Amino acid sequence: MQTVYDLGKGLRLVDLSKLVDPASESRRCRLDRFNTxxxxxxxxxxxxxxxxxxxxxxxxxxxxxxxPDVTEVPLDRFMGRGVYVDFGESIAPNGHIGAADLDRFGAKLREGDIAIIDSSYKLNPFTKDSNTELDKRLFVNAETAEWFRERKVKAVGFGDGVSIENCNEDVKPFHDILLAENIIFIEVLKNLEELKRDVFFLSFTALPIKGLDSSPVHAYAIEGLAEFS
Structure with a gap:
């Protein structure tokens, strides 16, 4: 599947979504195709x-x-100015992302932005390798959430270098603090290494199905739009 498109006039489209294959997907995914x-x-x-x-x-x-379910969250919260915050190896493996780290690397974030956090310690999330000795990803906790809440971001996304499944003591407050403020999450983002800019337009619209707590999305970035640079 193509992931990068040249749109001309200095614009680039980058697909940030995981390709889902029912034949190999570990989560529930079955297709029943029929001819009517x-x-x-x-x-x-x-x-x-x-x-x-x-x-x-x-x-x-x-x-x-x-x-709110997915239909009660305003549509404009699923798109906007995205900011890629890559901590690289500035934090030790399996370290928590603290306020001081975000102060240093998240300076470009503004109120209403969508933050995407990542590091160099990549591992595919929600697999058998999660939370094993192979898993060196960074962690989030209440302190991380409080920083984002104070900055009034509209959403937080996660690259493969950040874990959100390490332990209840970290994951529950992180979710509760931000979701209580209608700050939504974008999980399992891919192809972030294809980005050439750390600020861009981002869209990840959910399916408008009443009663959904979450929704698969097709997330993508458009680089080069003056309003989102």
């Missing part, structure tokens, strides 16, 4: 998938029955 047209082909497909499949947006309903 008989001799005149008219194919349809029944999808049997989970809401946290592939690259997906997590909304407040994910952590509280009274918080």
């Amino acid at each position: 047209g008989g001799p005149i082909p008219d194919f349809h497909t029944n999808l049997d998938i989970m809401s946290h499949l592939g690259t997906h947006a997590e909304c407040p309903y994910h952590h509280d029955e009274s918080w």
